[in-house]
Amino acid sequence: MPAPEPTPPQSSLLATAAPFGAHVLIEAAARACDIKAAVGGPPCVPSVPAPPAVSVPPPPAASLPAPPAVSVPPPPAASLPAPPAASVLAPPVVSVPVPPPPDTPTLAATPIADLERILRPNGLGTAGLRLIPREQLPTPSEPSSDTAEGRPIPGLYHHQVAEPDPVRVEEVSRRIKSWALDEVSLYPEDWAEQFDGFSVGRYMVGCHPDAPTIDHLMIATRLMVAENAVDDCYCEDHGGSPVGLGERLLLAHTALDPVYTTEEYQAPWAKSLHADAPRRAYSSAMGYFGQAASASQTDRYRHDMARLHLGYLAEAAWAQMDHVPEVWEYLAMRQFNNFRPCPTITDTVGGYELPADLHAQGAMQKVIALAGNATTIVNDLYSYTKELDAPGRHLNLPVVIAEREGLSDRDAYLKSVDVHNDLMRDFESSAAALAADYPVPTVQRFLRGVAAWVDGNHHWHQTNTYRYSLPDFW
Incomplete structure (x- = not known):
């Protein structure tokens, strides 16, 4: 019986992510360009930053084949399936912009560069994935009663x-x-x-x-x-x-x-x-x-x-x-x-x-x-x-x-x-x-x-x- 082949070297998290991330980003960028063209915008060429350089030792000749290319599933439909028969019907969906959430920390802390x-x-x-329009609702008849500010715990790290x-x-x-x-x-x-x-x-x-x-x-x-x-x-x-x-x-x-x-x-x-x-x-x-x-x-x-x-x-x-x-x-x-x-x-x-x-x-x-x-x-x-x-x-x-x-x-x-x-x-x-x-x-x-x-x-x-x-x- 021939001696078993040595186990191929395992790639690091970064090594695995870099080529996969680049592939997905390219497809997402191309999809964004297709969407832009479909709604009457000018043609564009997808531009994706290159993944970080990673040094990985080459595998031996008998190593496992490369993993198959990963495709990104299409974005979800613009509305959810109908609820069960006993449910209350949802109102019609209308588009309205989404405000970005604030992210200012309340306590002085060492900033994290990538956060x-x-x-x-x-x-x-955000732009390439949020394809479901945000619905607009009528103005409430009176302000919400649950708007008390409360008191944060002193010294607690939060945003x-x-x-x-x-x-x-x-x-x-x-x-x-x-x-x-x-x-x-x-x-x-x-x-x-x-x-x-x-x-x-x-x-x-x-x-x-x-x-x-x-x-x-x-x-x-x-x-x-x-x-x-x-x-x-x-x-x-x-x-x-x-x-x-x-x-x-x-x-x-x-x-x-x-x-x-x-x-x-x-x-x-x-x-x-x-x-x-x-x-x-x-x-x-x-x-x-x-x-x-x-x-x-x-x-x-x-x-x-x-x-x-x-x-x-x-x-x-x-x-x-x-x-x-x-x-x-x-x-x-x-x-x-x-x-x-x-x-x-x-x-x-x-x-x-x-x-x-x-x-x-x-x-x-x-x-x-x-x-x-x-x-x-x-x-x-x-x-x-x-x-x-x-x-x-x-x-x-x-x-x-x-x-x-x-x-x-x-x-x-x-x-x-x-x-x-x-x-x-x-x-x-x-x-x-x-x-x-x-x-x-x-x-x-x-x-x-x-x-x-x-x-x-x-x-x-x-x-x-x-x-x-x-x-x-x-």
Whole structure:
């Protein structure tokens, strides 16, 4: 038997990205020229900057063949598929320009040279991909009631953002309440004030500034409300308990990841999806999401929700044992029990797709994980006093640091602010490096979308004075 050939040398991330990025950029530039000519503009020649030079040792003669050329899928259609029969019809789509999101940091910090091109719309990543017109809505009859400025946590690293578009906020708020009441019977009448106080319309409009239509915003809004229904009803405020949580989460997860079984048992499973409000919400929200998302985007979301449910179970186990984890253990749990499913659908909500192979890159997974970790610590910090006032012991980062490191409540809280700031700067530097290594339009836009979600999440927590207030530590 002949000796096996040596393994070909593995290219670096940059070596892989450079030729691929150039190929995609050339196709995107050509498509932009075709679009320009189609609408009556002068002819143009695509111009794409050369990829960075990369030195890679040549492979041996018996190395694997070169990978096939990658083609860019055509942009999505200008409207979403029709919603299920029980849904409310969407208004007609009309074009209106999209204002760029502000990106000025509120605290003095060392600037990251490449981050600006992630956060500010420019080049092919925006113009060549945003082909779905942004709809125009009528002026609201009165200003949104949820415009309190709130107070940012002193010393917390964040970026200021503009107040979410009040016209969009009002329309999303109207539609989500109609969905919650009329389609899925999500909550009884005496929960209405809490639902309104959550201000989910402001939340999602602020987190998805590049969503082309209200229908696209509703994709994220339904999922956010469904996720919170599961958390509240299964885990926390409204009858939740760690006892038996695994069974409840598993059955709810089948609304996202369908069961395929024998005919005799398929019907009882399908009936179970209407058994309680969380499962009704998951089932309906996932149905809308699946109409707008590709197969890979849908599977990506299922995977992220499995991560979330695993984190719920770890926290429930600690509650049953009355155990306070080590700080690193708590942070590990928070990488699963966090906001990750929300920013990772930013491409679906934006009306485009980050290809699965790019999403799966280790560097991209690190960026997404850091974004989820930082935004979740924001929640720990802003909800600190709310959780202290609730019955029982709620684990959050300041509580765990105080217990495990023997610090006062104030010092543990301030150290948690430092942990958040370190995570934020790691997120930004990792995103900047990834943007430089992958000069691909979808990557650039996806990173901008994740960064916008991070900023919008902080803005919502800061301004939601109905839910949150700060401790007196300064």
